[in-house]
Amino acid sequence: DGGITQSPKYLFRKEGQNVTLSCEQNLNHDAMYWYRQDPGQGLRLIYYSQIVNDFQKGDIAEGYSVSREKKESFPLTVTSAQKNPTAFYLCASSPYRGDTDTQYFGPGTRLTVL
């Protein structure tokens, strides 16, 4: 089955710790994205990558880091510098053929900082 997987589904972290969220896709998509969703709000873009070994900051990149060493993987690290990390994190991918294209979303990871 083709799709996007995110793990774990639930993640708990102590304050001051870094944590890495996994995102894998087997859709052969070029572009991948990370969004943050807070209760009752829309999604905000954290980082995105349109090609391997390249990525750009989104609207709320502070306190986060990413890597894109493989086409199918785009892990997100939430660092201790992120002041309010408790949220629902969604990963997405798209073919990125240079024009309008649909983004497909994973099931999300809910991060709670204790």
Added chain:
Amino acid sequence: GDSVTQMEGPVTLSEEAFLTINCTYTATGYPSLFWYVQYPGEGLQLLLKATKADDKGSNKGFEATYRKETTSFHLEKGSVQVSDSAVYFCALEAAGNKLTFGGGTRVLVKP
């Protein structure tokens, strides 16, 4: 910058009622427009999309028409079911494949 405004919820309906969720946008150029749906505890699923003015997107009984003159993309369904209970997000895509989302509208359908 680009922005999307959609009606605040929650919207509570009875089964078989007519559903409308308003969405308006601000963008430079000619963005593509999307409706996504999120069921409890899950990621987003694409519901429908429209890529140019006067296009109508449709799926699962839902419809939305891209109205450039009113910068709107309202979502409608003629007869809702309990299974349509979810949060609905309007979004636009401008340059670079980046999506801008509205705040979401929670819909609750009661039997």
